[in-house]
């Protein structure tokens with residue numbers, strides 16, 4: 001393997017939607033950059049999701065900068081997103097090195113030394129856009145249990161046919177939990193959907209685009225030191241996509257309170273009741289996948305590195321993009337990552353000019 005580092009002014013780590021949005025704006029500024037992506041094929045997390053996943057916004061509200069997502073009836077599925085992202089990177093001829101996993105980002109004289117599975121790279125500026133899919137979160141209940149049945153996280157769930165005739169517990173009151181519980185209905189013998197608090201369903205005519213507007217309004221209020229406005233919902237409230245609606249209309253939408261322990265055969269509740277089941281699906285969310293930044297020893301707040309917008313406060317030549325509201329309002333969504341990427345690219349251009 002050639003061990004002489006390859007150099008670019010900017011290295012973007014991650015070739016999902018956030019990496020592509022970064023590439024779109026870096027190209028506009030005529031910046032020398034390349035994208036390193038661990039994936040073997042385009043699409044970031046989307047090719048790995050369960051088969052029936054539906055976006056929580058229509059196509060026209062799920063677009064990256066420049067080229068809108070082609071319209072489709074109803075809510076797009078994951079295959080539609082993969083196709084869109086594949087065509088997006090070709091359309092803008094974004095330079096992406098696939099099958100290249102970044103193991104570590106270290107400070108170097110003039111920027112960063114980036115260790116990857118395809119050799120070392122150097123850069124003056126690094127953009128981390130690695131998403132969350134590769135760091136599924138499991139609560140302590142799951143980690144410490146002696147449960148003898150199957151346990152899997154959303155990231156491993158693929159299709160309801162894998163659970164035909166089984167009794168399945170689904171944990172998690174967000175969109176993933178609601179969609180997977182609905183998906184299993186009619187295939188599993190019985191589904192118990194358990195949530196920490198009663199699930200919050202949005203009205204049928206409200207979807208992710210409203211939630212996006214609300215996230216922006218809240219962010220602006222926060223920046224201006226004003227109280228955050230109350231709204232109809234929050235990112236994370238459940239959008240009534242078709243399968244969720246069908247489950248609800250069929251009377252299958254009732255959620256159980258969260259159980260307090262997981263015995264060898266299934267959940268046990270505080271009132272002493274228990275349920276024997278074959279599998280538990282944990283739809284309990286994700287955390288930013290940032291292990292490659294460990295050598296930088298960034299200080300943390302609320303469990304993630306401290307940033308001002310996308311820029312790391314400890315290391316101004318490092319940007320973090322697409323992980324959540326802390327890297328820009330709704331920046332962990334298709335429509336929300338563009339504005340954050342645009343501001344970031346302007347800052348990067350200014351830094352490179354210094």
Ligand code: FAD
Nearest residue numbers: 014016017018038039044045055056102130131322333334
């Ligand atoms: P990813 O898509 O995860 O891409 C990250 C890329 O980085 C991957 O290609 C990965 O291979 C690569 N990578 C990771 N680590 C490394 C490394 N060390 N070195 C090199 N490459 C690396 N958003 C919406 O707008 N609408 C929705 O309806 C919606 N539904 C969602 C449903 C689910 C179940 C989840 C989990 C999220 C959903 N989101 C939705 C949120 C968001 O749009 C997705 O999480 C999106 O995939 C985030 O894009 P990303 O580019 O930040 O990360």
